[in-house]
Amino acid sequence: MTRRLIAGFLVSMLPVAAEVVSSAAASNGTACSSLAALTIPTITIRSATAVPAGPFTPPGGSSAMTLPAFCRVEATARPTTDSEIKFEVWIPPAEAWNSKLEGVGNGGYSGAIGYAAMAQGLRRGYAVVSTDTGHAGDDMKFGQGHPEKIIDWAYRSVHLMTEAAKVIVRDAQGRFADRAYFVGCSSGGHQAMTEAQRYPDDYDGIVAGDPAHNRIRQTFGFLYSWVSTHGADGKPIVPLTKLQLLTKSVVEACDGLDGLKDGIIDDPRRCHFDPGKLACKNGEEATCLTTPQVDAVRKMYDGLKNPRTGEQIFSGWPRGSEGFGDDPIQSWRQYVVDPAEPMRVGFFRYFLFHDPNWDYRTIDYDRDLAYAEQKLPFMSSVEKDLSPFKKRGGKLLMYTGWADPVVPPMDTVAYYDAAVKANGGLEKTREFYRLFMAPGMGHCAGGPGPNQFDALTALEQWVEKATAPEKLIASHSTNGKIDRTRPLCMYPQVARYKGTGNSDDAANFSCVTEAPSTPVRRTNTGGSGGSRD
Numbered sequence: 253m254t255r256r257l258i259a260g261f262l263v264s265m266l267p268v269a270a271e272v273v274s275s276a277a278a279s280n281g282t283a284c285s286s287l288a289a290l291t292i293p294t295i296t297i298r299s300a301t302a303v304p305a306g307p308f309t310p311p312g313g314s315s316a317m318t319l320p321a322f323c324r325v326e327a328t329a330r331p332t333t334d335s336e337i338k339f340e341v342w343i344p345p346a347e348a349w350n351s352k353l354e355g356v357g358n359g360g361y362s363g364a365i366g367y368a369a370m371a372q373g374l375r376r377g378y379a380v381v382s383t384d385t386g387h388a389g390d391d392m393k394f395g396q397g398h399p400e401k402i403i404d405w406a407y408r409s410v411h412l413m414t415e416a417a418k419v420i421v422r423d424a425q426g427r428f429a430d431r432a433y434f435v436g437c438s439s440g441g442h443q444a445m446t447e448a449q450r451y452p453d454d455y456d457g458i459v460a461g462d463p464a465h466n467r468i469r470q471t472f473g474f475l476y477s478w479v480s481t482h483g484a485d486g487k488p489i490v491p492l493t494k495l496q497l498l499t500k501s502v503v504e505a506c507d508g509l510d511g512l513k514d515g516i517i518d519d520p521r522r523c524h525f526d527p528g529k530l531a532c533k534n535g536e537e538a539t540c541l542t543t544p545q546v547d548a549v550r551k552m553y554d555g556l557k558n559p560r561t562g563e564q565i566f567s568g569w570p571r572g573s574e575g576f577g578d579d580p581i582q583s584w585r586q587y588v589v590d591p592a593e594p595m596r597v598g599f600f601r602y603f604l605f606h607d608p609n610w611d612y613r614t615i616d617y618d619r620d621l622a623y624a625e626q627k628l629p630f631m632s633s634v635e636k637d638l639s640p641f642k643k644r645g646g647k648l649l650m651y652t653g654w655a656d657p658v659v660p661p662m663d664t665v666a667y668y669d670a671a672v673k674a675n676g677g678l679e680k681t682r683e684f685y686r687l688f689m690a691p692g693m694g695h696c697a698g699g700p701g702p703n704q705f706d707a708l709t710a711l712e713q714w715v716e717k718a719t720a721p722e723k724l725i726a727s728h729s730t731n732g733k734i735d736r737t738r739p740l741c742m743y744p745q746v747a748r749y750k751g752t753g754n755s756d757d758a759a760n761f762s763c764v765t766e767a768p769s770t771p772v773r774r775t776n777t778g779g780s781g782g783s784r785d
């Protein structure tokens with residue numbers, strides 16, 4: 253915020269200098285409307301329009317956003333005869349351009365250009381690009397009979413939009429962008445990891461938030477979690493009120509394990525709260541769990557194991573993610589409990605088995621997983637050797653919420669731990685790839701923990717000034733007012749209260765390294781302290 257204000261001041265206070273730069277830079281560029289005449293192989297530029305500063309209503313958007321002036325380029329990429337990848341590039345005028353390109357990610361299987369994220373980047377001075385990933389809408393039917401469209405969604409669309417945006421921006425400004433960054437969360441985090449692994453030359457710096465990049469196994473995890481939490485009649489076993497009861501009980505039991513009673517569990521791997529503690533003794537009541545409810549919750553925590561080999565196929569969901577808020581996304585509701593069928597069951601029906609009537613109760617977690625990983629390996633981006641990205645000087649900043657009810661953070665941490673091994677150990681990996689865990693943060697945002705932070709600025713400092721981020725300062729707000737700040741530490745470090753001063757002020761915390769499974773007992777408040785293993 254402050255940076256943006258300062259940048260705004262500089263521009264407004266130095267009109268003469270800005271105009272000089274502008275005319276010099278613009279002299280080699282192509283006027284916006286003339287960009288429509290560019291002929292890029294496999295790309296069709298549908299329109300190029302100079303949009304004046306003021307309200308702009310994006311297609312399909314219900315309300316206008318206020319934007320600075322920009323050149324709007326609408327284009328379509330057709331790498332195959334079955335492809336129809338729409339993307340847009342928004343280019344600031346030369347005097348407002350920060351000389352950088354930002355690619356922004358998508359959510360879910362959403363076939364929609366990320367206008368809100370584009371607007372954010374444009375306001376900060378970036379040329380920005382986003383794609384609809386090659387189809388419209390969130391329905392996975394688009395993949396039925398369209399294997400090329402699945403590939404477009406999985407990795408091709410973001411790469412092609414990036415390549416095209418680089419040259420379109422070059423032609424508009426008369427020079428290439430100095431730097432290119434990608435920023436995404438959830439599916440956008442998956443896209444971020446795909447770019448780092450598959451197309452290391454595309455971006456100088458990448459922000460990967462709550463990455464859903466272990467996509468195939470995550471999808472099996474969704475199916476298992478749904479089957480585990482719904483009866484034979486398809487009705488949910490655990491109601492919302494009991495999800496919230498669970499989070500409350502878990503936090504009561506485990507909040508103090510990190511040495512500070514602040515309503516946040518720093519690392520749920522240290523919390524071994526057993527839902528059996530809430531088992532009903534005298535019939536069902538609002539404040540207890542029935543036997544089927546206890547069983548369902550245990551399965552959610554434990555995750556999916558291969559029934560034949562016992563291998564952990566996908567991690568469980570963290571304690572503290574059950575129902576920490578009222579929105580469906582702030583609990584297990586949106587991705588597990590509320591849907592009438594397992595989330596992303598379309599993956600099996602339309603992408604894998606080509607059988608719209610496939611019955612998810614017939615799944616064979618052993619055989620079907622092997623088949624999926626053989627048939628659609630490109631759906632996941634879990635390559636651990638990131639040396640091509642490191643070698644080109646790329647920097648990767650990953651973050652995730654410890655209370656994420658959608659993409660389990662244990663899976664993200666497991667990937668990072670494995671990547672550390674594959675890239676020469678922690679110190680060598682940190683030279684280009686750092687992970688920041690946000691205690692009490694939900695899926696990409698929200699939650700009781702501090703969940704607002706500027707990862708992109710930290711990444712830019714790293715790429716452009718060789719100042720590697722040791723921590724990110726995050727804030728938590730209630731009704732728009734900041735009521736807590738905390739450092740998000742570089743994993744495996746954790747933020748530890750120094751013991752004096754306001755515990756809602758990041759300045760009173762330091763990042764320290766602790767063995768992951770060693771409980772800290774500086775206060776006498778760990779409710780389940782005696783029952784941990």
Ligand SMILES: [Ca+2]
Pocket residue numbers: 506507508509510511512513514515516517518
């Ligand atoms: Ca705590």
